[in-house]
Amino acid sequence: MIINRRTVEKLVRKFFFCTAAASVAILFMIMVFLFMEGLPILGKVSIKEFIFGQYWYPTSDPPDFGIFPLILASVSVMAVSSLISVPLGVMTAVYLAELASRKVGEIVKPMVELLAALPSVVIGFFGMVVVAPFLQETFNLATGLNLFNAALMLAFMSVPTICSLSEDAIYSVPTALKEASLALGATHWETIWRVVIPASLSGISTAVILGMSRAIGETMVVLMVAGGAAMIPASLFDPVRPMPASIAAEMAEAPFRGDHYYALFATGIVLFLFTLMFNIIADHIAYRYKQVGDSTL
Amino acid sequence: MDIAASSDEKVFSPPPKEKVKKIGATEIQKAAEAIHNRRKVTQKIVFTFLYIAAAINGLALFIIIFFMLKNGLSAISWTFLTDIPRDAMTKGGIFPCIIGTVYLSFGAILVSLPIGVASAIYLNEYARPGRILRIIRLGINNLAGVPSVVFGLFGLAFFVIYLKMGVSIAAGALTLGAITLPVIIGSTEEALKTVPDTYREASLALGATKWQTIWRVVLPAALPGILTGAILGLSRAAGETAPIMFTAAAFFVPEKMPSSIFSKIMALPYHIYVLATAGTEIEATRPLQYGTALVLIGLVLGMNLLAIIWRSRLRRKLK
Numbered sequence: 001m002i003i004n005r006r007t008v009e010k011l012v013r014k015f016f017f018c019t020a021a022a023s024v025a026i027l028f029m030i031m032v033f034l035f036m037e038g039l040p041i042l043g044k045v046s047i048k049e050f051i052f053g054q055y056w057y058p059t060s061d062p063p064d065f066g067i068f069p070l071i072l073a074s075v076s077v078m079a080v081s082s083l084i085s086v087p088l089g090v091m092t093a094v095y096l097a098e099l100a101s102r103k104v105g106e107i108v109k110p111m112v113e114l115l116a117a118l119p120s121v122v123i124g125f126f127g128m129v130v131v132a133p134f135l136q137e138t139f140n141l142a143t144g145l146n147l148f149n150a151a152l153m154l155a156f157m158s159v160p161t162i163c164s165l166s167e168d169a170i171y172s173v174p175t176a177l178k179e180a181s182l183a184l185g186a187t188h189w190e191t192i193w194r195v196v197i198p199a200s201l202s203g204i205s206t207a208v209i210l211g212m213s214r215a216i217g218e219t220m221v222v223l224m225v226a227g228g229a230a231m232i233p234a235s236l237f238d239p240v241r242p243m244p245a246s247i248a249a250e251m252a253e254a255p256f257r258g259d260h261y262y263a264l265f266a267t268g269i270v271l272f273l274f275t276l277m278f279n280i281i282a283d284h285i286a287y288r289y290k291q292v293g294d295s296t297l
Numbered sequence: 298m299d300i301a302a303s304s305d306e307k308v309f310s311p312p313p314k315e316k317v318k319k320i321g322a323t324e325i326q327k328a329a330e331a332i333h334n335r336r337k338v339t340q341k342i343v344f345t346f347l348y349i350a351a352a353i354n355g356l357a358l359f360i361i362i363f364f365m366l367k368n369g370l371s372a373i374s375w376t377f378l379t380d381i382p383r384d385a386m387t388k389g390g391i392f393p394c395i396i397g398t399v400y401l402s403f404g405a406i407l408v409s410l411p412i413g414v415a416s417a418i419y420l421n422e423y424a425r426p427g428r429i430l431r432i433i434r435l436g437i438n439n440l441a442g443v444p445s446v447v448f449g450l451f452g453l454a455f456f457v458i459y460l461k462m463g464v465s466i467a468a469g470a471l472t473l474g475a476i477t478l479p480v481i482i483g484s485t486e487e488a489l490k491t492v493p494d495t496y497r498e499a500s501l502a503l504g505a506t507k508w509q510t511i512w513r514v515v516l517p518a519a520l521p522g523i524l525t526g527a528i529l530g531l532s533r534a535a536g537e538t539a540p541i542m543f544t545a546a547a548f549f550v551p552e553k554m555p556s557s558i559f560s561k562i563m564a565l566p567y568h569i570y571v572l573a574t575a576g577t578e579i580e581a582t583r584p585l586q587y588g589t590a591l592v593l594i595g596l597v598l599g600m601n602l603l604a605i606i607w608r609s610r611l612r613r614k615l616k
Contacts, residue, residue, distance in 0.1 A: 005506055013423055019415035020424070023482070024436030026475050030443060033454040074486040091350035099347060110605045111355045117601040118361065119536030120445075122590050125573055126361050129583070156357050163354070189340035210442065217444025219539035220566075224574060244446040244539070251453070251543055268450045272443065279442040283435055294538040 005118065007151035034272055036267030037257075050266060056230040056241075058250065058260040065263045069232045071270065073147070076233055077226065078216040080151035081158065085215070086208050088155065089162030093207075096163070097170040098192055116160030124224035127153040132225065137256020139237065146237045150226035154215045155193060162211035170196060176273035202289035206282045217271065219244035243271045362598075365591045371524050382563075383552055386572065387582050391589050393550055395563035397466075398596070400555065401545060402534035404470025405477050410527055412474075413481025421489040422483070423512055441479035441502030445539040452544035465559040469545020476540060477530040484529060488522025489515065491611075521611050525604045532600035536593065538566035565593040 041050065045065050053066015092112065096105055131152065132144030173196050181191040197204070228249065229238020247264050254260040379439030380390030416437075424430045462468040492515050500510040516523075547561035548571055555562050572586045573579065 009506050009508055016415055016419035016423055019412050020433050021418060022412050022437075023440050023478060024433055026478070027436050027440050027443070028445065029455060030451045033451055033459070034447070037450070037454045088350050088353060091347050092354055095347040099344060100351070102363040106609070108355065109350055110602075111358055113605060114598055114601055115354055115358045117536070117597055118358075119538070119593055119597055121536070121538040121564055121569050122365070122594055125360070125569055125586065125590050127363060128573060129586075130364050132478060156354075159354060187336050187340050189343050190336065192554060217442070217447070218571065219444065219446040219449075223539075224390035224570065244444055247446050247450065247540060248539055251450075265454070268447050272447050275442050275444055275447075276439060279439045280435070281601050283438055287431075 030272070031253075034265060034269050038262060038267075038269045040257075042260035044259050044262075050263075051270070053065060054232070056246070058254070058263055063259060065259070067243065067246075067263075067267055067270065069230050070241055070243045070246050070267065072232055073226070073230075074216050074222075074242040074244070074271070074274070077147055077151050077154060077222060077240065077242050078212055080147065080236065081154040081213050081215045082208070084152065084155035084159045085162055089159045089207070089211060090166050090204060091172055092159070092163045093166035093204075094192060094197075097167045098188070098196065112160050115156065116164075118157075120157065120218060120220040121224075123153050124221045127221065127225035130192045141237050143226040143239055145225055145239055147226065147233050147240045148236045150222050150240070150242075153221045153225055154218055157218055157221065158211035158215045161214050161250055164206045165207030165210060166200070166204045169200040169207065172203070173199045184196050185235060202285050206286045209278050209282040209285070213275045213282070216242075216278070217244060217275045219248050221250045243267050247271070362594065365587060365594055366377055368584070369587035369591030372584040373591060377588055378592070381551065382549065386549060386577055387585075391565065391568060391585075391592065392553055394563045394565045394568040394589065395592065396554060397546075397564040398566070398593075400466050400562060401469050401541060401564055402584050403529045404466060404558075405473035405534040406481075406531050408471055408474030408526055409477040409481050409530060411479050413526075413530075414485050414523060416478075417482050417485035417489060418511060418516075421486050422507070422515065437479050437482055440475070441483075445476065445537055448472055449540040449543050451475070452540060457544055463559060464543070464545060464547070464561050465547055466555060466562055467558045469541045469562075469564075470558075471542045473534040473537060476537060477534050480530045480533055481526050484526025485519070485523050488519040488526065491522060492518045521607065525611070526606050528600050528604040528607075532597045532604075535600070536566060536597045538570055541567060555560045565589060565596070569593065 050065055050067060051071070052068050053064065054068055055064035055066045056069055057064040092108075096108060096112075100108060127149055128145065131149055134144065135141060135146070135149055136144035177195055177199060178191055181195045182188070183252070186194065222242040223245040226242055226245055228241050228245065229239040230241040230246065231238075233240045247267055250260065251264055254264055377390045378395070379392050381393055383389030383392065416433075420430070420433065424433070448474065451473075452468055456462050456468035456471050457464055460468075461472075496514050496518060497510055500514040501507070505513070541564055545562060546564050546567035548563075550563050551563060569589050571588055572582050572589065
């Protein structure tokens, strides 16, 4: 009887381990299939030509498969959006963790969560029909669908990520540290600036990196709002074509297992590697500077 | 050397007599007060900025919902919700899209809920800190960070082409299942953590095995939290567009209900995208677009609100 129960226990444990490994397996399969469908493009162009090529004309004859304008578009949209989302997200987090009364917190927190839950296609649609005409009229532009609009919409998508993760980090700073600072005569703000934020900096950086990773991988917003011109942007109000937009827009028309199809998968690899890098850095920071009691601060 | 000596002299030499007389107790107090006031004012200014930042988030949410309500409410009617799109999608309703979204999101949860809950049980109940646990955690975190369009590519390459499912409900639901997996794992783990250790110890002390304890004690106690996670996963799956673009969604399907899980379907998010960017008459169908967006927002935010309220009740109960 006892042996029987033990075998059952062992089997159950093994079963749970296998399911837990499923996530790793899926991640691995994503990589395998991306590379399987994307690498054949290297038979057509070299890695250098593909990544640093200035021209993306996949359907002209002969086609050009240079994704440099797409990479640059992705990076610039991400950078501009973090200029908005990082201050906004971190400030909201400080407000929620340090200032908001419990009642206000119970209203603001769900609002941030709902902001995170808004489907990206709805935010893209909002950017298209409300923000774009507004930008076009206010700044007298040729088109309201441009880099700035996309960055603005993306900012509101990454604020919730940055905010909730930063809030957790700020919240976990030991009260003893804050009390020590207040007892020395520092004001509440001085305590936040000199003690709380430095102590939670690793958590805040993780939050910022994950927010940026979300911004660079977001698809629908840049597909609908960024304007779609595959050229190197010269100004904030130029239309651009970030990597996810290019993949989503062209995959339906790309001939099955043709060069264009391979090139889009290869673009997916580049995008995937970008986010993988961001996530590994974030994970590394979170793990390396993991707070174990007051002494590690 | 000279400079150092002279500066030392300055510090240690007593100040001239007139100066000592001038600075009285009130002056020192005044100076201290001025500094104190300045610090208070700085604090006030900074706190105002923090307050504004928090308000901007709420404002953004309200503005988006306001515009959708203002322009979308007039489009919503019984026919809109129950009819199929007509006249090349310029008239009629969105019934097939609603059905498609329901099929896809429930299909996704059907895949990810069992795997996600089991993963969370392993992570929270069985796993010990170490290299393997770290790899699994890294895998989950990275899976959560994979761009949705890359999931779409994966779904296309693996489910649609390699497993020969074609563009279908099955392929879309499986792809969405992979996306919602980290959501389910995260919320289930949180739910398992709120079950007090005394429950487990009591059960083990009665002679139950670990598995019996998990099945009879821990899981029932964590069930409400797990269901909250399932609702969040559903809403996430319902709102995703890019992953179903290549795996499940169709521009237009004439029938109300899909005939099998291997048929293409319409879905709310994709329908919004199609109408707004590639429809036959983009400007004329604006009300339809707003209406569809409003239905999707209502569905997704409604589910989220439900989950948030449910969760805060649970937390209060635990306290």
